Every structure is written in C-alpha cells, then in structure tokens.
Amino acid sequence: MSVELLKQYQQDNGLSQAKLATLLxxxxxxxxxxxxGEYKGDVDNIDKKVGEMLGRARDKACDVKTDFVAxxxxxxxxxxxxxxxxxxxxxxxIGEAGLGKTMAxxxxxxxxxxxxxxxxxxxxxxxxxLIELCNKLGIPPSRSNHDNIANIIEKLNxxxxxxxxxxxxxxxxxxxxVIRRIHDKSGVGVILAGMPRLRTNLRGKRGxxxxxxxxxxxxxxxxxxxxxxxxxxxxxxxxxTNDFNDSFVKASGGNARRLSKLIRxxxxxxxxxxxxxxxxxxxxxxxxxxx
Numbered sequence: 594m595s596v597e598l599l600k601q602y603q604q605d606n607g608l609s610q611a612k613l614a615t616l617l618x619x620x621x622x623x624x625x626x627x628x629x630g631e632y633k634g635d636v637d638n639i640d641k642k643v644g645e646m647l648g649r650a651r652d653k654a655c656d657v658k659t660d661f662v663a664x665x666x667x668x669x670x671x672x673x674x675x676x677x678x679x680x681x682x683x684x685x686x687i688g689e690a691g692l693g694k695t696m697a698x699x700x701x702x703x704x705x706x707x708x709x710x711x712x713x714x715x716x717x718x719x720x721x722x723l724i725e726l727c728n729k730l731g732i733p734p735s736r737s738n739h740d741n742i743a744n745i746i747e748k749l750n751x752x753x754x755x756x757x758x759x760x761x762x763x764x765x766x767x768x769x770x771v772i773r774r775i776h777d778k779s780g781v782g783v784i785l786a787g788m789p790r791l792r793t794n795l796r797g798k799r800g801x802x803x804x805x806x807x808x809x810x811x812x813x814x815x816x817x818x819x820x821x822x823x824x825x826x827x828x829x830x831x832x833x834t835n836d837f838n839d840s841f842v843k844a845s846g847g848n849a850r851r852l853s854k855l856i857r858x859x860x861x862x863x864x865x866x867x868x869x870x871x872x873x874x875x876x877x878x879x880x881x882x883x884x
Contacts, residue, residue: 595640596628598647617642652861662830664823666815670697673813677782678705678755683773683808685795686786688815691850694786698757707753713760719767726756726775742774749779762787762794766802769795773805818847831856832870840872844879854882 603613610628614621619639626632627639663671670686670693677684686694702710709729711722723741727734730748735741758764758772769785776783785791796806824845825838845852858878863870 595643596630599643600628602647602650616646652865662827664826666819666823667693667697667700669813669815670694671701673811674698674701674755674757674784676811677784678708678753679782680810681780681782682810683776683783683785684810685791685812686784686815687789687791687812689817689848690788691848692815692817692819693849694815695759696849698759698784698786702757705755708755708757710757710759713758713763715763717764717768719765719771722764722768722771742771745775746778749775749781752779752781755782755784757784757786759786760788761785762791764794766794766797766805769805773808776808819845819849819852820847824852827852827856831860834870837870837872837875840875844875844882851882855879858882 599613602608603610608616610624611621614624617624617639619642623632623634623639627636632639673684673686674697676682686698688694699710702708709726711725711729714721717725720738720741723738723745724734726732726745727741730745732741732744732748735744756772756775761769764772772783772785775781785795792812795809796802800806821838821842824842824847825835827849828838828841829835841852841855844855855875855878858881859870859874862874862878
C-alpha cells in the first residue's frame with residue numbers, strides 16, 4: 594500500500610527518485626528497489642518513513658500563504674518606490690520588524706523588470722556589496738572595488754533602473770557611501786529599506802554624515818505597528834470575514850509577521866478539524882507564539 598501511495602505522490606508532484614530519496618533520508622538505490630518491490634532491507638522502516646512524509650504533505654496542503662495584499666501600508670511603500678524609480682531619488686522605507694516592508698518591496702521588484710533587489714546580510718562589506726551588484730547586473734566582478742564601481746556605473750548610466758536594498762540598516766557607513774556614489778554618478782533611483790536605526794546610520798550620531806543624508810528624497814515611515822484597517826483587509830482576504838478582527842488585532846499587536854503566523858496557525862486548526870474559525874482558535878495559536 595505504501596509503495597502505491599508513494600508512486601502516486603511522486604507522479605502528482607513530478608518528483609524524481611533522487612528527490613524522493615532526499616525527502617525520505619535514504620539512498621536513490623533503496624528508493625528504486627522499494628518502488629519495484631525488490632527491496633530486501635527493512636521494508637517496515639521505509640513504510641514508516643513514507644507514511645510520515647505523506648502525513649506532513651497532507652498537513653502542508655492545509656497551509657495558507659499570506660500573499661501580498663495591496664493594503665494602505667503596502668500602497669505607501671509602493672508609492673515611495675515608484676517615486677524613487679521615476680524621479681531617480683534615494684528614498685527610505687523605515688519601520689520596525691514585521692510590518693511588511695520586505696513583502697512590499699519584493700512585490701515591486703517582481704512587478705518591474707528593471708529593478709535590482711539586494712537582500713543585505715550582516716557580513717556585507719563594500720567589496721561584498723559591489724560583487725553582489727555586479728552579479729545582479731550580469732557584470733563579471735573584478736578584484737578591484739574601484740573597477741567594480743566604475744563598471745556598475747557604466748552599466749546603470751541611462752538605464753532608468755531602481756536599486757532596492759533590503760535590511761539596509763545592516764550596511765556600514767562605507768557601504769552606504771558606495772550606494773550614494775553609484776547613485777550620484779549613474780542617476781538611478783535607490784530605495785533603502787530597513788529598521789528605524791537606518792535613519793541614524795545615514796545621518797550619523799552627531800549629524801556628521803550630511804553629504805549622505807542630504808541625498809535622501811522621501812521617507813515612508815511605518816512607525817511600529819500596522820493600522821487595524823490593514824489587519825482587517827488581510828484577515829478578510831484569507832478567511833472572507835471580519836468577525837474576528839478584534840481577536841487578530843489583539844493577538845498580533847499590529848505586527849504583520851506575527852499576524853501571518855496567526856493566520857496560518859488558525860487556518861491549519863480549522864482545516865484539520867473541518868470547522869470554521871473562531872476566537873478561541875485565535876487565542877490558542879497566539880499563546881503558542883513567542884513574544
């Protein structure tokens with residue numbers, strides 16, 4: 594029975610035997626023999642692995658993805674991106690973690706082909722940043738930062754592109770200066786998105802970075818929480834009701850990331866129990882989330 598179920602799962606999902614082997618934690622040779630009914634090892638153990646994997650697949654089928662919703666907060670982010678793109682400015686998107694900054698800027702980047710999205714890491718140095726930009730632009734990276742900057746500027750000149758830097762608060766002053774230099778010389782728009790400390794990083798603790806901060810055009814400041822109306826739009830988009838908005842608002846604390854986890858958890862409980870959502874489900878899931 595497990596063999597037939599596995600064959601059906603493989604066919605439905607277009608999986609290779611190598612992929613099945615990875616999912617089950619066995620070798621491709623074992624999977625090949627198992628599917629042919631020729632496996633001489635511990636068949637019960639493979640049956641158990643198959644059952645567990647298919648169970649997880651059923652659970653995942655109950656999951657719901659909170660895709661991009663053009664709620665008012667997201668529209669503000671898209672607008673400031675569009676302004677930077679059109680006016681070739683350096684604009685900021687600032688807000689606490691979990692307010693939907695990344696989802697909105699990714700949506701913008703996916704909507705327009707001439708957008709370069711850089712997702713910053715804590716390890717970024719000017720050299721790493723420049724190599725990342727070169728790779729995104731299809732430029733063979735050089736060992737020289739000077740050459741990389743020159744090649745990037747040449748590629749971007751007159752291109753009408755937009756560079757979006759996510760988690761820009763992680764960038765050092767030198768990295769931010771590199772971005773300023775590229776913007777000044779190429780004329781492309783730039784979005785710097787990040788936590789509130791990004792503003793301080795650009796200005797300097799004593800206001801010493803005037804040359805950098807003076808380049809900023811417009812700022813979309815999301816503060817520290819989503820408006821209740823935004824939360825209501827997200828809830829209605831998933832569940833088709835606003836009857837439990839108060840419960841979701843209270844449990845999420847206005848945090849989009851926490852709200853997403855609440856939505857997924859509540860949806861899973863409702864689907865697995867074949868029941869409509871209710872306030873108790875929201876409360877139960879909220880108690881399981883980390884503060």
